[in-house]
Amino acid sequence: MSNICVLGTGYVGLVTGTCFADMGNNVTCVDIIEEKIAKLKQGILPIYEPGLEEMVERNVHAGRLHFTTSYEEGLDNAEFIFIAVPTPTGANQGAADMRYVETAARMIAQELDHYAIVINKSTVPVGSGDVVSRVIRNNLKRPEVNFAVVSNPEFLREGEALSDFQHPDRVVLGSSDPEAAQSVARLYLPLRAPILVTDIYTAEMIKYASNAFLATKISFINEIAQICERLGADVKEVAEGMGHDKRIGRAFLDAGLGYGGSCFPKDVRALAHMADEAGLHPQMLHAVMDINHDQRRLVINKLTNILGTLRGCVIGVLGLAFKANTDDMRESASIDIIRWVTAQGATVRVYDPVATETGRVALEREGINLDMVEFCQTSYDVATGADALVISTAWNEFKSLNMLQVRAAMRRPVLIDGRNIYEATEMNRYGFIYRGIGRGTGPAPTILPPGDTTSILGEAQLLSLEESK
Ligand code: UDX
Numbered sequence: 001m002s003n004i005c006v007l008g009t010g011y012v013g014l015v016t017g018t019c020f021a022d023m024g025n026n027v028t029c030v031d032i033i034e035e036k037i038a039k040l041k042q043g044i045l046p047i048y049e050p051g052l053e054e055m056v057e058r059n060v061h062a063g064r065l066h067f068t069t070s071y072e073e074g075l076d077n078a079e080f081i082f083i084a085v086p087t088p089t090g091a092n093q094g095a096a097d098m099r100y101v102e103t104a105a106r107m108i109a110q111e112l113d114h115y116a117i118v119i120n121k122s123t124v125p126v127g128s129g130d131v132v133s134r135v136i137r138n139n140l141k142r143p144e145v146n147f148a149v150v151s152n153p154e155f156l157r158e159g160e161a162l163s164d165f166q167h168p169d170r171v172v173l174g175s176s177d178p179e180a181a182q183s184v185a186r187l188y189l190p191l192r193a194p195i196l197v198t199d200i201y202t203a204e205m206i207k208y209a210s211n212a213f214l215a216t217k218i219s220f221i222n223e224i225a226q227i228c229e230r231l232g233a234d235v236k237e238v239a240e241g242m243g244h245d246k247r248i249g250r251a252f253l254d255a256g257l258g259y260g261g262s263c264f265p266k267d268v269r270a271l272a273h274m275a276d277e278a279g280l281h282p283q284m285l286h287a288v289m290d291i292n293h294d295q296r297r298l299v300i301n302k303l304t305n306i307l308g309t310l311r312g313c314v315i316g317v318l319g320l321a322f323k324a325n326t327d328d329m330r331e332s333a334s335i336d337i338i339r340w341v342t343a344q345g346a347t348v349r350v351y352d353p354v355a356t357e358t359g360r361v362a363l364e365r366e367g368i369n370l371d372m373v374e375f376c377q378t379s380y381d382v383a384t385g386a387d388a389l390v391i392s393t394a395w396n397e398f399k400s401l402n403m404l405q406v407r408a409a410m411r412r413p414v415l416i417d418g419r420n421i422y423e424a425t426e427m428n429r430y431g432f433i434y435r436g437i438g439r440g441t442g443p444a445p446t447i448l449p450p451g452d453t454t455s456i457l458g459e460a461q462l463l464s465l466e467e468s469k
Contacts, residue, residue: 013084094269109139148180153207159325174203225255225438235438260322311345319393320359329362
């Protein structure tokens with residue numbers, strides 16, 4: 001059993017602390033936000049993560065998991081101090097904002113009165129391990145105290161964070177102090193995962209390169225989706241066919257509205273920024289970001305191609321969170337979609353199984369006029385009177401809707417499936433005008449002159465739309 005302190009109770013900190021406690025360690029989680037700690041002490045979690053609440057409760061009850069706002073209390077006897085504070089995109093062209101990491105390092109320096117290993121879990125620019133060492137060293141209240149710094153990037157997916165922690169594909173540890181790295185490795189031994197020990201710069205880079213590669217896979221398949229759509233191929237089957245090749249793999253080849261969330265957007269931006277700063281031209285990373293941005297606009301193009309002007313239309317949006325099984329709204333595609341359709345004069349009806357509150361806050365923060373947005377209780381409420389439905393998050397409950405009921409509730413039967421959860425043939429049978437992402441239906445059309453909408457929408461469908469107005 002080890003004494004562990006975790007600084008920051010966001011997704012990463014809370015999951016890391018709770019999982020280490022569940023492995024039998026004595027863990028204290030520290031956060032400077034008093035309200036957050038007060039709620040955690042009552043068993044109220046600041047985030048939605050399946051299984052986490054029960055695990056927190058179990059470990060608090062067993063006396064292994066503690067919450068405090070006091071660094072002094074958190075660091076007392078701690079052998080391992082994990083820094084898991086946010087590193088959002090800063091004001092400087094995509095660079096990660098290191099403010100919180102540096103503050104955490106300064107606080108450690110003030111309180112540390114015994115040898116401890118400081119482990120950086122926050123995603124930090126390559127070279128930040130040195131910054132953390134320097135900040136602690138320069139601010140140590142008791143200069144005789146020794147410490148080591150280890151980089152230990154996290155690879156947790158929201159919604160799957162507990163199982164990702166408990167069954168990692170690998171654990172990466174970077175340090176210039178091999179003994180410290182070995183001590184941290186021992187913490188992870190019960191997980192029986194491959195443990196890779198590198199220098200600190202390499203460990204930090206592994207995190208960025210991994211996320212950038214996964215983001216690249218997504219943008220790649222989204223580009224293929226656009227080509228599929230034009231040429232009449234079906235990107236879902238293309239991904240399936242590619243994925244069987246072990247060198248490629250099926251994961252992260254789901255075409256859709258692109259990536260969002262707390263990591264991919266900021267990490268790709270930060271890596272591109274680091275490369276730019278180093279005098280390089282990270283062309284691929286810039287293309288990945290451009291494709292991701294354009295992908296969201298596709299929804300608007302598809303809507304206007306079918307509905308014409310959006311002014312006065314009611315657009316139903318199914319899903320607010322950036323992906324299923326989370327209430328996280330960070331960089332969610334739904335924000336851009338709602339911003340753009342309301343800017344064009346449409347009103348929005350929206351429903352998300354868990355992200356209504358976080359969604360409301362995020363939309364307001366983004367300056368979206370909430371008078372144009374109605375938050376509904378069910379998907380069927382969203383469909384009521386809508387001119388089009390947009391599926392923006394692949395929640396399971398959206399996959400098994402009674403589509404006859406949905407269709408009957410709508411003013412016009414337009415379904416834009418931003419996550420490719422339905423099949424065109426089936427939706428057409430229900431009477432929907434269905435558009436997925438990259439789901440060409442049949443052989444390549446002959447190229448028609450620009451402006452000829454029949455290339456996008458069959459004439460019969462256009463007519464039935466006109467009639468239903
Ligand atoms: C990611 C990484 O997976 C994790 O290792 C890292 O440490 C944190 O960032 P997360 O942000 O929770 O995790 O979500 P993830 O499941 O990776 O999805 C990221 C985004 O990509 C989501 O918006 C998702 O909808 C999108 N995505 C994912 C696709 O568009 N297509 C895919 O095939 C996969």
